[in-house]
Amino acid sequence: MGSYSRAAFLAVGSELLRTSRLDTNSLLVAPKLLARGVELVEKRCVPDDAAAIARAVEELLGRGELVLVSGGLGPTADDVTREGVAQALGRKLVRDQGLLAALAERYRRLGRPVPAIAARMAELVEGCQVLPNPRGTAPGMWLDVGAKAVVLLPGVPEELETILELHVLPRVQGRELVVRTLKVGGRFESEVEQRVQHLYQRFGREKVTILAGRGVVDLVLLAEGPGELAAMEEAFAAVLGEDLFGRDETSLPEAVLAACRNRGFLLATAESCTGGLVGALLTQVPGASEVYVGGVVAYANPLKTRLLGVSEALLAQVGAVSREVAEAMALGACRLGAQCGLGITGIAGPGGGSAEKPVGTVHMAVATPTRLVHRMVRFGGSRNTVRELAANFALDLVRRTVREG
């Protein structure tokens, strides 16, 4: 077994550069490598061009010990990965008689003659070890290059994944690494960064990645073993306190539904500026119906009155975007048949703002049998940014309110 701690991934295919096709193979590969302690240090896409492939392979051999190349192993004229890699390594292509016979047999079974071009798939880069492909025609290749390796894999995702599992991962073992993602709700990225910054020095800057979603901040911790990970996790969790809503794959809607379930609460929503987005997020979770009964999208004021019981007088007096209306909406949501109600009203923009209530002003309120909690935030950014931030901050307010009793 070789020692490979850094890997680079090269996706070959002109279609990856022209249209809306993305290289998704690297997503299959990255977590599997990481679990073996091998970190992906670079990804690239190049067109079906032998010179471009050759140059990329040469450069990527300078980046890591393992270079994975995906795609361009088929029979057609634009499948030139074999040529490009041979060129990069200064090797020849040799036709393998065994592979040729296997190809002929495969086509015979399909009742079709072997197309002339298919013979290209029996060409191997000199000195390679063939990685059999149980799901397709073109095999993979493993090429030792001194202490490093270049591995060629088919571009079809399930063929790539199978060869990776069967023939590549068993040969690869880097540094043991363990990963944990801490999920933070109801805070902006810069707030989180300021609070955890002092821990960067303690554990090493390169071991922490901070990722801002729309209203959810991920802190990705990378440790060299379970002991270090536990120490990191404990230190970060202590600083984050109540803002930490989950770990790894936990989503904010999942955390909200779990918090309600723990208290035996059903949940209902009353949305204005988010227009249904909170409901859409909650119902992404399979089984949401056990907790979430639904709600009202009260985009126009008459619906706030009619379905949620927000009084016309209140709307006239304080305006739809106000603490009072958010609270009345939350209480109205409870009356739909839930112990917990969320109300959210705001100005998503681009129009509708005023000096007193600028675009981005959002009031949210959560009602439970014992509490009525309000939060106002001014979000920056486009209409959709404001809406997504508002939806996630509102979900987080539900989580905190329900959890705190």
Next chain:
Amino acid sequence: MGSYSRAAFLAVGSELLRTSRLDTNSLLVAPKLLARGVELVEKRCVPDDAAAIARAVEELLGRGELVLVSGGLGPTADDVTREGVAQALGRKLVRDQGLLAALAERYRRLGRPVPAIAARMAELVEGCQVLPNPRGTAPGMWLDVGAKAVVLLPGVPEELETILELHVLPRVQGRELVVRTLKVGGRFESEVEQRVQHLYQRFGREKVTILAGRGVVDLVLLAEGPGELAAMEEAFAAVLGEDLFGRDETSLPEAVLAACRNRGFLLATAESCTGGLVGALLTQVPGASEVYVGGVVAYANPLKTRLLGVSEALLAQVGAVSREVAEAMALGACRLGAQCGLGITGIAGPGGGSAEKPVGTVHMAVATPTRLVHRMVRFGGSRNTVRELAANFALDLVRRTVREG
């Protein structure tokens, strides 16, 4: 205006290498560049590491005349694109007092103090032209490097897109090409492909790209001049007929709202399986409130009865996922104060399916003063794929029903 025919794209972000996050910014960029005759010749992802960024920029300047770098311009310690690019070009970073003042003003308006780390966003690579960012905090930068250029753009997609449109595309011109996107609703990609296939031969396969969204299919036509484009557009539009809902940047929710507005209809929604997604899509459009009054997320059956008047007997008799209930929901939505009501009910999965009503079965109905239209579709894919397809097919049913009178 410079002459740039080959571009390279560099996405910066450790999360793009470690986790399941993909660089989708290159997808925003590629077609827009192509429309200006600029071809993308390479894409890369590197981690938040100044040395890796520097090396990539140096190498990519050897690949094309234009190097676009996305991400790593934020305030946090791992945002090091500025440093990496400065290093690649042998330039310094300089703090810009004007930007610093603008930052302070931005935070003041949001009612938050300027975090100390935010000042990093006022640092510029020496000799750059600032590309203002109307949607966010960190500006882009344009750096001439001899006859070539390096352009730094924020990683947030809409900020990147806006700066690209406002400040980058106008400076870039390769071969003259004209592009038109035809937007198709309520059809699957394979259906559209089969119907337009014969036109590929007539105009050239490489001039047509078919892109499947979730329930919206884009046909991108690329022509060498307005004459050819007009001929292509006419031929494709004739084949697509009523399925064509718009062109270029028109979104399906925009087309739906416009169709309602043209008829003088207000619109309301009654959603079950989509849980608010239809409302969220409609309210993405600024000014949606002129047409969309809101609706009900009737996730639990009691809400269908209480807020939409769907009878308990009907629910017991035919089940919530049925033509009859979809129609009753559409009529119930109208009674919320709209001339057009949409009802949607289905089984998003993964659980809840049966032999008779498998996962993916969705009933949608649209009611207007003169019509009650129903459509049932069985969608394949995950829970979220089913929900997104269902929401868009339902929106498209509103568009057709309202348009056809």
